[in-house]
Amino acid sequence: MEYQIKAYAKINLGLDVIGKLPDGYHEVKTVMQTVGIYDELTLEKAESGITVTTDSDKLPAGEDNLVYKAAKLMKEKYHIQEGVKIHLKKNIPIAAGMAGGSTDAAAAMKGMSRLFGREADLQEFMKMGVTIGADVPYCIIGGTALAEGIGEKLTPLELAPECYVLVAKPDISVSTKYVYEHLDAVGVKVHPDIDGMVEAINAGSLQGILDRMGNVLEAVTIPKYPVIDDIKRRMRELGAVNSLMSGSGPTVFGIFLDEDHAQAAMGRLREEGLAKQLFVTTFC
Ligand code: ATP
Numbered sequence: 410m411e412y413q414i415k416a417y418a419k420i421n422l423g424l425d426v427i428g429k430l431p432d433g434y435h436e437v438k439t440v441m442q443t444v445g446i447y448d449e450l451t452l453e454k455a456e457s458g459i460t461v462t463t464d465s466d467k468l469p470a471g472e473d474n475l476v477y478k479a480a481k482l483m484k485e486k487y488h489i490q491e492g493v494k495i496h497l498k499k500n501i502p503i504a505a506g507m508a509g510g511s512t513d514a515a516a517a518m519k520g521m522s523r524l525f526g527r528e529a530d531l532q533e534f535m536k537m538g539v540t541i542g543a544d545v546p547y548c549i550i551g552g553t554a555l556a557e558g559i560g561e562k563l564t565p566l567e568l569a570p571e572c573y574v575l576v577a578k579p580d581i582s583v584s585t586k587y588v589y590e591h592l593d594a595v596g597v598k599v600h601p602d603i604d605g606m607v608e609a610i611n612a613g614s615l616q617g618i619l620d621r622m623g624n625v626l627e628a629v630t631i632p633k634y635p636v637i638d639d640i641k642r643r644m645r646e647l648g649a650v651n652s653l654m655s656g657s658g659p660t661v662f663g664i665f666l667d668e669d670h671a672q673a674a675m676g677r678l679r680e681e682g683l684a685k686q687l688f689v690t691t692f693c
Contacts, residue, residue, distance in 0.1 A: 410454065412524045415447040416516035417551060417693065418507040419544070420574070420655040420662050423601045424624040426592060434543075434559045435589050438603045440566070440610070441544075443551045444574055444662075445690040448501050448513055450476065452520040455492035459484065465499035475510040478541050479517035486537060487527040495520070502578035502686045506585075506656030508544040515548035535561070553692070555607055566607060569692050570615040573671040575644060575663040576655075577684035579636045588657040591629045601625065619651045619664060630658040637661055640683050647674035 419441045428436040461477045462470050471477060476495055483489065495517060501509035515538060522529055531549060538545030543560035555564040601623025609617025631638045637654055640661040644652040648670040649663030661684075665671035671689045678684050 410524070412452045412520055414450050414452070414516045414520045414523075416450060416501075416512040416548070417443045418446040418501040418509060418512060419443055419547065419551075420507065420576070420660075421624060422569070422618060422653075423603050423606045423622060424626060424656065425600050425603050426597055426625050427600070429593075430559070435592065436558065437556065437560055439556050439560070440603060440606050441547050441554050441556050442569055443553075443693050444576065445693045446501055446507070446576065446688050448509065448516070449498040450513065450516050450520055451496045451498075452517075452524050453494045454524060455494045457492040459492060460494045461497065462495075463497040463499055465497070465503070467503050468497075468499060475514040475541060476517045479514040479538075479545075480521055482537055482541065483518055483521035483525075483527070487522075487525065487529070489521070489525050489527070491525070493521065493524065502660060504582040504584060505578050505660040505686075506583070506654065506658045507576075507660055508548055508656065511542045511544035512548040514538065514541045514545050518549070535563075553610060555603070564607075566610045567613065569610055569618060570613055571691070572615060573665040573668045574690050574692065575649065575665060575671045575674055575678075576660060576688040576690060577640050577644070577662070577675075577678055578660045578686040579634070579640060579684045581634055581636070581659050583630055583634070583658045585657040588626050588629050592626065595628045597625045598628070599623070599625075615664075622651050622653045622664075624654050624656075626657050627654050630654060634659055636683065640678065643678060643681070643683060644674060647677055649674065
């Protein structure tokens with residue numbers, strides 16, 4: 410028997426860093442939003458062990474894949490004796506600020522629970538997931554949520570209003586570790602109004618969200634990779650009502666009010682060579 414599950418990517422509508430914890434981690438306050446870009450995992454029972462394969466040549470197969478780590482955690486925690494084979498079809502841009510690895514891990518945990526009939530409540534999953542990565546608990550619940558702490562303290566919000574999202578990943582890789590390490594040198598000069606954004610979301614006001622979009626990590630990535638700013642600007646010239654870098658970058662997203670403009674802007678960015686990985690999608 411095979412079990413298939415989709416692993417959805419996220420964007421950050423707003424991202425603030427409000428302090429540093431004693432263990433060196435940064436304390437964030439961010440609004441996360443699931444978008445319709447997803448990886449596909451296929452799980453199948455096997456006699457023993459864990460085998461992870463992927464169609465991507467840019468990802469580790471086997472033990473270093475976050476899918477493997479999630480499957481191992483599930484096997485140990487729920488005393489699953491049988492083995493599992495998991496294939497990962499990768500669509501989400503890698504090292505992009507879209508929580509690709511974390512969402513795969515979250516999906517692997519859910520898939521394992523279904524395949525082996527181990528019921529678990531979401532709180533339990535979230536506690537286990539955070540040991541793999543700070544964004545894993547969010548990926549388990551998905552939707553629109555405020556994330557605090559290192560990203561693991563979650564408050565689900567109303568679904569954000571309908572719009573179209575153009576996602577563009579320039580052909581550079583940015584490690585999350587690098588960005589946070591360098592943030593201390595740059596500092597946070599202007600804090601985005603995350604509380605105001607939460608109110609706007611719960612009031613269903615797209616304009617209120619657009620007015621408060623901000624990401625303090627841009628202060629590290631944009632000086633190093635000016636293409637991020639070029640894409641943000643170009644998206645606005647092409648009709649986006651606002652644009653922002655997601656997470657630690659380098660992915661940029663633009664919000665559009667209609668699909669035709671989003672599609673046309675995607676075509677132009679592709680022609681102009683600003684980004685190779687491009688998607689028009691929606692919140693979900
Ligand atoms: P975040 O938004 O949480 O910062 P990200 O989009 O920046 O995440 P990922 O795509 O999750 O970054 O990848 C980070 C690193 O994790 C990659 O360099 C990759 O080698 C490793 N990795 C391990 N397993 C996976 C996986 N299943 N998918 C993506 N990356 C993985």
